[in-house]
Amino acid sequence: MDALIVIFITGLIGLFTGLLKKPTLNLIITLCGLAVAFALQLNYSFYQSPFANYQVLEFNVHQLYFSLLAILFTAVIVVGGFGYFKRDASHTGDYYGLLLFSLCGAICLIGFTDLFMFFLGLEILSIPIYVMVGIKKQDVLSAEASIKYFFTGAFATAILLFGIALLYGATGSFNLNEIRTVIQSGEYHTSYLLIGMLFMLGAFLFKVGAVPFHFWGPDVYQGAPEIVTAFMATVVKLAALYAFYSLFNITFQELGYFWIGALYFAIALSLFLGYLGALKQTKFKRLLAYSSISNTGYALFALLSTSNSSIGSLWIFLVGYGFSTIALLTISMAISNDDDEIAAFKGIGYKHPFIGFIMLISLLSLAGIPPLTGFFGKFSLLMNAYSNHLWLVILALISSAIGAFLYLRLIVLSLTKDESDKTITLNFWQYLVLSICAIGILGGGFILAI
Amino acid sequence: MGFDPLTQTVLSSSIDKMAFGLTLNVGYDSLGLVMIMLTNAIIPLILLSNWNRELAGNKLFTALVFFMQLGLLGVFTAQDGIMFYIFWEFTLLPIFLILYWFGAKENNKVLFKFFIYTLVGSLAMLLSFIALGINAESFAYQDLVNVQLSQKMACWVMSGFLLAFAIKIPLFPFHTWQPATYTSSPMAGTMLLSALMLKMALYGMMKWMLPLTSEGIEVMKWPVIILGAIGIVYGAVIAIKQNDIKTLFAFASISHLGLIAAGIMVFNTAAWSGAIIQIINHSLISIGLFLAADILEKRTGTRKLDELGGIAKIAPRFGFWFAAIVFAALSIPFSAGFIGEFILIKELFSFHALIGILAVSSLILGAVYMLRSYQLSMFGPPKLTSFQDLTWNETAVFVVLSISILMIGLFSSYIIDYTAPAIRVLTAITPSNQLIIE
Numbered sequence: 017m018d019a020l021i022v023i024f025i026t027g028l029i030g031l032f033t034g035l036l037k038k039p040t041l042n043l044i045i046t047l048c049g050l051a052v053a054f055a056l057q058l059n060y061s062f063y064q065s066p067f068a069n070y071q072v073l074e075f076n077v078h079q080l081y082f083s084l085l086a087i088l089f090t091a092v093i094v095v096g097g098f099g100y101f102k103r104d105a106s107h108t109g110d111y112y113g114l115l116l117f118s119l120c121g122a123i124c125l126i127g128f129t130d131l132f133m134f135f136l137g138l139e140i141l142s143i144p145i146y147v148m149v150g151i152k153k154q155d156v157l158s159a160e161a162s163i164k165y166f167f168t169g170a171f172a173t174a175i176l177l178f179g180i181a182l183l184y185g186a187t188g189s190f191n192l193n194e195i196r197t198v199i200q201s202g203e204y205h206t207s208y209l210l211i212g213m214l215f216m217l218g219a220f221l222f223k224v225g226a227v228p229f230h231f232w233g234p235d236v237y238q239g240a241p242e243i244v245t246a247f248m249a250t251v252v253k254l255a256a257l258y259a260f261y262s263l264f265n266i267t268f269q270e271l272g273y274f275w276i277g278a279l280y281f282a283i284a285l286s287l288f289l290g291y292l293g294a295l296k297q298t299k300f301k302r303l304l305a306y307s308s309i310s311n312t313g314y315a316l317f318a319l320l321s322t323s324n325s326s327i328g329s330l331w332i333f334l335v336g337y338g339f340s341t342i343a344l345l346t347i348s349m350a351i352s353n354d355d356d357e358i359a360a361f362k363g364i365g366y367k368h369p370f371i372g373f374i375m376l377i378s379l380l381s382l383a384g385i386p387p388l389t390g391f392f393g394k395f396s397l398l399m400n401a402y403s404n405h406l407w408l409v410i411l412a413l414i415s416s417a418i419g420a421f422l423y424l425r426l427i428v429l430s431l432t433k434d435e436s437d438k439t440i441t442l443n444f445w446q447y448l449v450l451s452i453c454a455i456g457i458l459g460g461g462f463i464l465a466i
Numbered sequence: 467m468g469f470d471p472l473t474q475t476v477l478s479s480s481i482d483k484m485a486f487g488l489t490l491n492v493g494y495d496s497l498g499l500v501m502i503m504l505t506n507a508i509i510p511l512i513l514l515s516n517w518n519r520e521l522a523g524n525k526l527f528t529a530l531v532f533f534m535q536l537g538l539l540g541v542f543t544a545q546d547g548i549m550f551y552i553f554w555e556f557t558l559l560p561i562f563l564i565l566y567w568f569g570a571k572e573n574n575k576v577l578f579k580f581f582i583y584t585l586v587g588s589l590a591m592l593l594s595f596i597a598l599g600i601n602a603e604s605f606a607y608q609d610l611v612n613v614q615l616s617q618k619m620a621c622w623v624m625s626g627f628l629l630a631f632a633i634k635i636p637l638f639p640f641h642t643w644q645p646a647t648y649t650s651s652p653m654a655g656t657m658l659l660s661a662l663m664l665k666m667a668l669y670g671m672m673k674w675m676l677p678l679t680s681e682g683i684e685v686m687k688w689p690v691i692i693l694g695a696i697g698i699v700y701g702a703v704i705a706i707k708q709n710d711i712k713t714l715f716a717f718a719s720i721s722h723l724g725l726i727a728a729g730i731m732v733f734n735t736a737a738w739s740g741a742i743i744q745i746i747n748h749s750l751i752s753i754g755l756f757l758a759a760d761i762l763e764k765r766t767g768t769r770k771l772d773e774l775g776g777i778a779k780i781a782p783r784f785g786f787w788f789a790a791i792v793f794a795a796l797s798i799p800f801s802a803g804f805i806g807e808f809i810l811i812k813e814l815f816s817f818h819a820l821i822g823i824l825a826v827s828s829l830i831l832g833a834v835y836m837l838r839s840y841q842l843s844m845f846g847p848p849k850l851t852s853f854q855d856l857t858w859n860e861t862a863v864f865v866v867l868s869i870s871i872l873m874i875g876l877f878s879s880y881i882i883d884y885t886a887p888a889i890r891v892l893t894a895i896t897p898s899n900q901l902i903i904e
Contacts, residue, residue, distance in 0.1 A: 325485065385559070386552035395548070395592070399486050402596050409596070413589040420585050421578065428566065428574060464485045 017073055018065050019053040019083070020123050026050070027116030034109010039102045043094065046112050050091045057083050073127040078327045082126045082258045085331065089250045089338050090119045096346040096449035097243035107151060114144035115247060122255035131180050131190040134259060138176070138223070141255060142169055145248060149240040161239025168222070168232045176219035182212030192267045199270050210274055216263065217275055223256040225305075226312045227285035234293075237305035238356065245301055246345040249308050250338040257315050257334070261327060265319050272322075279319060283408060286313030287415035294422050299356045300348055303422075304341065307382065310419060311337050314394055314412060321400035329400055332463055333393025339456035340378035340390065342449070347371055350446050361426065363434020371440065374450045375430045379423040381457045384416050389460025396464070475499075477543065487604035491545035495888040500742060500881065501542040501669050505662055508749055509535045511866065512657045515757045517859040519764075521568055521652060533560040534658055541666050547595045547605040550674060554630075555588055557666065561658055565651040573650035576643075583643045587630035594626030598678060610678050620682030627675040628690065634667035635723050637690070638697035648716040649769075653760035656712070660719050660756065661749040668723070668745055671730050672738060677892050683733055690731045691817065695824040697724025702831030706838065711762060711769045714839050715755045718795070721828055722748050728825065729810035732817050738889045739882040740809025746874060746881070747794070747802035754791035754867045758784075761860065762843060765853055771839060776848025781855040785844050787864035792840045794871045796833050802874035 026049025033042050056063070060075050075083065094115060101108040117140060124137025146169065150162025184190060186209035187198040198204050222229035237245050264275060290310030297303040315337070318330035350371070353360045365372025381390035394416065398409050442450070476493040484490075494502060509531065521527045537560065540553030558581065565577055595605070597619075602609040615623060633640045648656050676683060701721030708714035726744050729737045761784065762777075763769045778785030797803030807829065815822025856864070874881065 328485065380559070386555045391552075391555075395596075396486055399596055399600070402600055410593065413593055417582060417586045417589060421582050424578065424581055428577075431563075431566065464488055 017067055017069070018063075019056040019060075019087075020073070020120055021067070022049055022053045022056060023087075023116050023123070024120050026053075027113045027120070030116060031109050031113030034107075034112065037105045037108070039098065039105055039108045042108055042112050043098055043101075046094055046116065047091060049116070050087055050094070054084060054087045054091075057087065072130045072133040073124065074129050075127050078331070079126050079258070079262075081331055082254060083123050085334065085338070086119060086122045086126065086251050086254055089254070089342065090115060090247070092339075092342055092449055092452055093243060093246050093250070095445050096246070096342060097349070098445045099443055100241065100243060100349055110151065111148065111243065114148050115243075118144040118148075118247065119251060122251050125255040125259045128259070128262075129192055131183070131192070134263075135177070135180065137255075137259075138173070141252060142173070145244065145252065148244040148247075149236055151244070152239075152241060155239070157239040158241075159239075161236045164239075165232055165236045172219045172222040172229070175215050179212045179215030179219065182208045182215065186212060192262070196267045196269075199268065210271070213268060213271065213275060214278070217278060220256065220260045220263075221282055224253055224260060224312050224316070225309055226282050226316060227289045227309060228282070230286070230289070230309045233309060234302045234305040237308075238299055238301045240301075242301070242345045242349045245304070246342050249304065249341045249345075250334075253308070253312065253315075254334050254338065257312075257318075257330065260316075261319055261330065265322065265326070269322060276320060279316060280405070280408065283313045283316045283320075284411055286310060286316070287412055288418070291415055291418040291422055295418075298358055300353065300358050300361070301345075301356050303358060303426075304344065307419065307422065308341070310415060311382070313415070314397060317397040317401045317405075317408070317412070320405055320408070323400050325396070326400045329393065329396035332389065332460055333397055335456055335460045335463070336381050336389030336391075336393045339453040339460075340381045343374050343378040343453035343457070346446055346449050346453070347375060350442050351440055358426070358429070361430045363430070363432050363436070364440055365427075365430040366432060366434050367438070368440045368442070370442070370447075370450070372431055374454055376427055377454060377457050379427050383420040383423040385420070387461055389457050392461045392464055476545075479545075487599055487602065487606075487609075488548050489546045489604050489606045490549070491606050492543050492549075493545050494543050495891070496885050497669070497673060497742070497888040497892070498542045500746070500885055501665065502539060504665070504746055504749055505535060505538045505542065508657075508661050508753065511753055511863055512654050512661070514859050515657070515753065515863045516654045518857060519653070521654065524568075527564065527568055527654070530560040530564050531654065531658070534564075534662075538662055538666065542669060545607040547599060547607070547610050547674075549605075550670075551588070551592055551595055554591070554666065554670070555585075557663060558584055558588075561655065561663060564655045564658070565647065568652040569655060570650040576646045576650050580643045580647045583633055583640075584630075587633035587640075590626040591630035594623045597623050597626070613678075615679065615681050617681050617685065620679040621685050624675060624679040624682045624686050627670070627679065628686070631667040631671050631675060632690075632693070632727075634670075635664055635727055636720065637724065637727055638693045638700055638720070641697070641701075641720050644720065645713045645716040648719075649710065649712045653756060656756045657753050660716075660752040664719075664723060665745050665749060668726055668730065668741065671727070672741070672889075672892060676730070676733060683731075687731050687733070691728045691814070691821055694724040694728030694731065695814075695821050697721065698728070698828045699824055699831070700724075702828055702835060705835040706831065708835075709771050711759045711771055711774075711839055711843065712756070714771075714835060715752070715759060718755075718832070718835060719748075719752060721832065725807065725810055725814075725825055725828055728814060728821070732813050733893060734813065735886065735889050735893055736809060737813035738893060739885065740806050740813065742885050742889075743802055743874065743878050743881060744806030744810060747806050747871065750867050750871050750874075751791055751795045751803070754788075754864060755795060757860065757863060758788045758791060761856075766850060771842040773849065774843040775846040775850075776844075777850065777853050778844040779848055780850065780853040783856045783861065784853075787856065787861065787868065788844065789840065790868045791864065792836050794868065795836050797829060800872060800875045802871045802878065805875055805878040 030046050121137045121141025128134040146166045149165050150159055152158035186205040187195045189195050225233045286309050290306050294303045294306035318326045365375050381388035384391050384394045402409050474495050478492040516522050537553050537557035544550040598610050598613050599605045602613045636644050698721050701717045705714050705717035726741050729741045794801045797807045811825045814825045
């Protein structure tokens with residue numbers, strides 16, 4: 017709760033210091049706020065909050081880990097986007113404020129114990145993003161993306177609300193624990209509950225961007241500025257996946273017979289449609305959007321298993337996926353790839369070996385090549401799912417080979433010898449971000465050793 | 467540190483298991499030690515033969531070769547299934563970059579085929595490891611060996627391993643990546659691939675695949691041995707018709723390795739001793755052959771046999787040492803190949819006479835393609851006016867190779883005795899029928 021308040025106040029301050037048009041000051045304030053929030057979350061269990069506890073946000077150890085990761089991702093994204101903010105100084109404050117407000121929503125989504133808080137968190141998460149996607153006002157694609165995301169998002173929210181209403185009608189409560197007790201006792205209205213749950217499942221698949229509700233992804237990712245794309249691909253996905261997990265795998269666990277079948281199809285389709293769609297793309301962010309659909313498919317494996325370790329696997333997977341995505345988008349920003357062409361990556365690894373190295377490890381991590389974090393994430397997710405869902409695991413491995421082909425093409429493109437005399441320079445902040453990402457990508461496997 | 471071949475040397479062993487039963491067990495038995503010594507002997511030879519060539523001073527290239535060595539040593543020392551898999555995949559990366567940066571131009575298509583092919587095989591192996599690890603206490607080697615599988619399950623698990631190993635070796639229907647990859651890669655890349663990376667797969671069959679899924683051997687023996695036998699004849703026949711000397715050696719390699727793989731699948735101590743001798747021998751001769759092919763290519767600008775000829779007259783030293791390696795590849799008596807192939811063919815013969823006959827054909831057909839390649843390139847009317855003879859480093863490589871092949875041929879009993887304890891342990895794992903997991 018305290019972390020949430022700190023983040024919110026930092027966001028407000030950021031919004032107003034933006035008026036001074038001093039991006040460095042803004043960055044420092046934001047990072048300080050995030051650091052304080054990080055420390056508060058880290059000491060959550062040892063620390064007595066001065067505020068009243070309304071029991072709507074509770075953080076157990078998994079939720080703490082997820083919220084820490086969300087804060088860390090946001091900090092890295094904010095730092096990585098500094099060069100971009102400086103270019104567009106009139107909007108710096110907007111970005112900082114909106115990113116932090118959105119982070120508040122993400123933390124609500126991770127810690128909720130109550131469907132009210134859940135809905136609030138989802139809206140707080142989404143609305144700043146609708147704004148940020150359309151922040152490039154002169155750009156037609158950005159406006160299109162914003163409108164598309166807003167309308168489809170509003171539609172999904174409506175369906176979600178309908179689902180929540182039906183759920184309330186069936187169980188008589190908004191509280192997750194009470195709902196679970198009712199479900200375990202069997203005293204509920206079956207058809208209301210199942211239909212409500214199905215509606216919620218649809219809305220969730222929309223939010224995480226899984227097939228068959230993935231159509232908004234490529235357009236929105238492409239239209240949004242890189243910063244916002246990175247935020248959507250990491251923090252939003254992380255929060256939505258955790259909420260998905262805690263609602264379905266914990267609260268609705270006993271009804272697994274009903275929703276696992278639907279999820280099974282969503283995962284199987286996501287695994288293939290994402291990568292197959294990405295093969296033909298010429299725009300970089302569109303490609304990332306398609307590959308993120310497939311990666312969502314992997315992440316959803318965590319929901320299939322009732323074992324305790326599945327949430328840990330999801331966390332490791334998201335570490336690998338998040339840092340890789342942030343690194344790739346930071347590189348895309350660093351080469352000022354405004355047209356978003358994949359061809360612009362040609363030879364950058366050869367020109368600038370550091371970028372080449374980061375591209376190499378982040379793409380290989382996405383492809384799931386050991387010993388990078390992406391491998392350990394996929395490995396542990398598949399380990400958990402193996403005993404009950406063997407065929408899905410085999411499908412995942414096949415799709416992983418398609419993905420490897422896709423990422424390998426990018427690696428090869430960025431490492432080709434380039435004799436042209438264009439130069440690439442990274443500023444200090446980008447070096448910092450890429451180094452942090454490299455640590456995350458290379459060292460994630462050691463998490464398993466703890 | 468002394469080494470007793472009768473025991474397992476443990477370099478690191480984790481008492482607490484990590485999440486998902488991963489462990490950090492590292493160690494080697496005498497089989498592993500032989501492979502480690504082979505790796506550490508071959509890498510300097512590769513670098514020495516690369517001396518004075520355009521890549522010799524390239525820091526990136528040398529770093530990648532050492533990364534390759536790291537991966538290989540990891541594969542040979544891993545005592546944990548997932549660690550084995552990690553190092554196995556890790557080796558793919560440096561070799562891919564070597565082939566990509568320093569190989570022929572416009573070889574992307576070939577490289578993609580190579581990478582995806584091997585990756586698909588590795589993913590199947592990962593699935594097999596997961597299938598075993600789910601039922602085991604941990605991924606530690608001994609725990610995986612202790613898992614009892616039903617015969618059907620064991621066959622599935624073994625097929626997963628086999629796909630990975632058959633693609634790397636390569637066995638007959640999975641070999642299509644190999645010739646093009648060999649010809650488009652730089653000399654050192656080809657040497658790394660044929661002398662060390664393929665041996666990883668043969669080692670994997672002996673150390674991991676067969677002991678772990680010993681319940682399925684009786685069923686899987688036949689298909690693999692037949693594929694190996696087809697590979698022996700197929701590789702040799704294709705090699706006879708080749709005009710490109712590097713492609714010729716690539717197909718010869720398919721033929722030789724088919725014999726080793728078939729021998730390993732016979733699954734007894736004698737055949738495995740022969741396989742180990744032949745693994746070492748093949749590493750040595752493939753270095754020699756690809757060095758000779760590269761010398762021809764660099765100094766004449768062509769690899770086509772019909773454009774070469776009469777070089778032995780201009781460059782007698784090269785003619786002599788190339789002949790020495792060719793004779794070693796023919797497995798003449800007193801060479802290491804004689805011992806290795808003799809044991810393997812004898813064991814295949816006692817396995818089934820027809821397979822034995824197919825295996826023997828490797829000797830005859832081998833003589834045809836090897837001597838043909840030597841004759842067409844070195845003898846006949848000279849088509850070139852000048853040909854620079856061997857430099858000191860090339861001579862050194864050929865001398866070291868020839869002497870090692872001769873010494874191993876004369877004193878092969880040392881290697882056989884040395885690896886015997888490990889082989890006895892690995893082949894003694896017999897299927898039992900308790901606690902079967904479907």
